[in-house]
Amino acid sequence: MKHIYMIGIGLIGGSFAIDIKEHNPSAKIYGIDINEAYLDESLALGVIDEKATLEDLEKADLVIVSIPVDVTVKLLPTILDKIGDNTLVVDAGSTKEAICKEVEHHPKRRNFLAAHPIAGTENSGPKAAISGLYKGKTNIICEVEKTTFKLQEKALELFRAIGMRIRYMDPVSHDKHIAYVSHLSHISAFMLGKTVINKEKNERDIFDMAGSGFESTVRLAKSSPAMWTPIFKQNKENLIETLEEYINNLQQFKELMQQDNFSEIFNEMENTNYIKQILNGIK
Amino acid sequence: MKHIYMIGIGLIGGSFAIDIKEHNPSAKIYGIDINEAYLDESLALGVIDEKATLEDLEKADLVIVSIPVDVTVKLLPTILDKIGDNTLVVDAGSTKEAICKEVEHHPKRRNFLAAHPIAGTENSGPKAAISGLYKGKTNIICEVEKTTFKLQEKALELFRAIGMRIRYMDPVSHDKHIAYVSHLSHISAFMLGKTVINKEKNERDIFDMAGSGFESTVRLAKSSPAMWTPIFKQNKENLIETLEEYINNLQQFKELMQQDNFSEIFNEMENTNYIKQILNGIK
Numbered sequence: 001m002k003h004i005y006m007i008g009i010g011l012i013g014g015s016f017a018i019d020i021k022e023h024n025p026s027a028k029i030y031g032i033d034i035n036e037a038y039l040d041e042s043l044a045l046g047v048i049d050e051k052a053t054l055e056d057l058e059k060a061d062l063v064i065v066s067i068p069v070d071v072t073v074k075l076l077p078t079i080l081d082k083i084g085d086n087t088l089v090v091d092a093g094s095t096k097e098a099i100c101k102e103v104e105h106h107p108k109r110r111n112f113l114a115a116h117p118i119a120g121t122e123n124s125g126p127k128a129a130i131s132g133l134y135k136g137k138t139n140i141i142c143e144v145e146k147t148t149f150k151l152q153e154k155a156l157e158l159f160r161a162i163g164m165r166i167r168y169m170d171p172v173s174h175d176k177h178i179a180y181v182s183h184l185s186h187i188s189a190f191m192l193g194k195t196v197i198n199k200e201k202n203e204r205d206i207f208d209m210a211g212s213g214f215e216s217t218v219r220l221a222k223s224s225p226a227m228w229t230p231i232f233k234q235n236k237e238n239l240i241e242t243l244e245e246y247i248n249n250l251q252q253f254k255e256l257m258q259q260d261n262f263s264e265i266f267n268e269m270e271n272t273n274y275i276k277q278i279l280n281g282i283k
Numbered sequence: 284m285k286h287i288y289m290i291g292i293g294l295i296g297g298s299f300a301i302d303i304k305e306h307n308p309s310a311k312i313y314g315i316d317i318n319e320a321y322l323d324e325s326l327a328l329g330v331i332d333e334k335a336t337l338e339d340l341e342k343a344d345l346v347i348v349s350i351p352v353d354v355t356v357k358l359l360p361t362i363l364d365k366i367g368d369n370t371l372v373v374d375a376g377s378t379k380e381a382i383c384k385e386v387e388h389h390p391k392r393r394n395f396l397a398a399h400p401i402a403g404t405e406n407s408g409p410k411a412a413i414s415g416l417y418k419g420k421t422n423i424i425c426e427v428e429k430t431t432f433k434l435q436e437k438a439l440e441l442f443r444a445i446g447m448r449i450r451y452m453d454p455v456s457h458d459k460h461i462a463y464v465s466h467l468s469h470i471s472a473f474m475l476g477k478t479v480i481n482k483e484k485n486e487r488d489i490f491d492m493a494g495s496g497f498e499s500t501v502r503l504a505k506s507s508p509a510m511w512t513p514i515f516k517q518n519k520e521n522l523i524e525t526l527e528e529y530i531n532n533l534q535q536f537k538e539l540m541q542q543d544n545f546s547e548i549f550n551e552m553e554n555t556n557y558i559k560q561i562l563n564g565i566k
Contacts, residue, residue, distance in 0.1 A: 118494040138491050167491055174492075180479045181493040185500040188475050191532040193558040194551065196463045199528065207561050208421050208450055209457075210464040211401040215562055216499045217468040222559045225552035233545050243537045245482065247530055249474040254526045262516050268477065269508035275476040276505045278490050279498055 001061040001088075001154065005030045005052060007079065009042045010227075011120060012092050013066035014129025017047050019162040022131065030056065042126035057082040062090070062154070069093040070230035073102045080108040088151040090115050094178065095234040096142045096171035104146075113155045114142040116174065117164065118182070122222040135163035140178075142171045179238035184246060186220045186228060187239070193221035284344040284371075284437065288313045288335060290362065292325045293510075294403060295375050296349035297412025300330050302445040305414065313339065325409035340365040345373070345441070352376040353513035356385045363391040371434040373398050377461065378517040379425045379454035387429075396438045397425040399457065400447065401465070405505040418446035423461075425454045462521035467529060469503045469511060470522070476504035 004020060006013045009031045017029045031048035033039050042048045057063060060083060065072055072093050079089060080103060089112045093099055100114050119137040121128060139159050144152060159166060169177075196218070200206040232239060256265050287303060289296040292314045300312045314331035316322050325331045340346060343366060348355055355376050362372060363386060372395045376382055383397050402420040404411060422442050427435060442449060452460075479501070483489040515522060539548050 118492060120494070120496070122496075137494065140492060165491075167488075177483070177489045177492055180482050181489060181497050184478070185475065185497045187533070187536060188471055189500055190552050190555050191529060191536055192468065192471050193555040194532050195467070195525070195529045197555065197557060197561070198532075199463050199525075200460070205450075206460045206464060208448075209401060209423060209460055210561075211403070211420065213403070213405075213503050214464050214468045216502050217472055218558055218562070219499050220496050221552075221555050222562070223552075225549045225556065228552060229545050229549045232540060232548060233543075236540050236543075240537055240540055242478070242482075243533060243540075246474060246478045247533050247537070249477050249481075250470070250526060250530050250533070253470060253474055254523055254530070257515065257519050257523055257526075260516075260519075262512050265515060266508045266512040269473050269504075269506075269511060272473050272476040272480065272504050273508065274480060275501055278480070278493075279501070279505070 001027060001158070003028055003030065003059050003061050005032060005057060005060045005063045006048060007032045007054075007063060007065045007075070008067035009033050009038055009048060009126050009129075010066065011124050011128040011133075012117070013064060014042055014045075014047045014126045015119075015131070015133035016064050016066065016092075016162075017042075018129055018131045019134060020158070023161040030060075032056075038126050042129070045126055045129075047126055047129055054078065054082055057087070058084050060084065060087045062088050062158070065089065065091040065093075068227050068230045069095050069099065069234055073098050073234075076103055076112070077106055080106050080112060083108065083111060085111075086151075087111055088113065088154050090155055092117055094182065094231045096140075096174045098234045100143055100171040109146055110148045111151060113144070113147045113151065114171065115155075116140040116142075116178070122219050124224040124227065132163075134159075137164055138167055139164040140167050140169050140174055142169055142174055144168055175235050176238050179235055179242045183231065183235055183239055184242045186223060187232075187243060188246065189218050189220035190223075193218045284441070285310055286313070286342050286344045287311065288315060288340060288343045288346045289331060290315045290337075290346060290348045290358070291350035292316050292321055292331060292409050292412075293349065294407050294411040294416075295400070296347060297325055297328075297330045297409045298402075298414070298416035299347050299349065299375070299445075300325075301412055301414045302417060303441070306444040313343075315339075321409050325412075328409055328412070330409055330412055337361065337365055340370070341367050343367065343370045345371050345437070348372065348374040348376075351510050351513045352378050352382065352517055356381050356517075359386055359395070360389055363389050363395060366391065366394060368394075369434075370394055371396065371437050373438055375400050377465065377514045379423075379457045381517045383426055383454040392429055393431045394434060396427070396430045396434065397454065398438075399423040399425075399461070405502050407507040407510065415446075417442075420447055421450055422447040423450050423452050423457055425452055425457055427451055458518050459521050462518055462525045466514060466518055466522055467525045469506060470515075470526060471529065472501050472503035473506075476501045
């Protein structure tokens, strides 16, 4: 794969570009982004070799789409319209149902592979792009059977080269489970940040009292609203259910405190310590 | 300070012992713990030099109390009864009001310094003790004026030697603010862990989908229930208020989703991104 087009060159796209270039030095990386400053930055950083536009996609061997998920839904049919017969298009969106649905009847559906690399940091933009971001990380691939064999193979080769573990899943299950293990964490962090900022906004000194525990728990509240608003919108139904369960658990914890039932609070925490084994599995 | 007694030799006490020994190699570190296995472990690890009992405290130059806060409240009067006239006693509890209240009229009140080192990890026990845990961390000291000058000075010297920044605060304010910047994070992590475990308990595969964001947000749910239950109990009133605000914010976020008001959700997140500046201040 020689001509590689990155649509969106922020943290996700930029990190892909860096890793691809490392494993395939003869590849030429083209950047397409609505944000001209991002294009200039990523050129200056050497993340891309050249600027390009959607009109150039006919020449692409590979197109990686890492833009907000609402824009992906809008733009993906146009991208598929413009590519060549042997071009592989991969997206990297945090939701999969709406994206797969949107292109299910597209004549070039078999050129598209729906993916969700579970990787990232709370930072955004080309400057946030880092080498090795995907090493050892999971990549969820949806509806793999809808992509042609040859292009499936190309995609898997690429993911293997940059060190990703592959998991296959249908888009509906993906969106349901990712609500729990990723999207809810973002809401909990944003609302925790909001609660503390609202309370302490006039007392900057108070943040001297915050330690690494607070930092860890609210870290995701630094995430980009432009990226996350459309994710929450597309995964609204699952997230409302998830949030209700979370709120109920918090409510119940509060009631246990009000009833002075601290032995039950102890049990709740002890049961949840099981998260240790789960987190060991993540590493 | 030559004879130093650690009451409680888990993560907090053990890490103090390691740092004190490093800065004061001639000091002898004695360990007192209700858990005999902890004593053996910390002896084997070299965290303490010798086992001791409360009856030995008369000979102590310094006593550091790092045990669950309910036990501190019960035990502190006895500790003060047993120490010598020039012994300094420092506690390390995450709550300060109940502890200060308990000893306010004790004849040896002036030998006690109420402290809360904002440091730790989610791990516990002597094996969790690490060198340099306190470097650059904040230590909140309450009611400093109630400790004799000479012992204040000794304590400050020690904290400076191991690299801590000192902040002074009254115990009521301490407990109120720490509810927001520390205790709430623990509840949010425990309940997030619970929500996800309950939902996904029969689908271990799902945790393959969890990434570093989830890990960061639930990390504190690995914390010790034995340590945290009494903290929540002692800080109950503040925590109920804090939890109510957090639940309201989550509820409101859910309602914005139900109303499809994603422009307001964008604004909420953008406002909370201000946490970046706050977290930069923590580092």
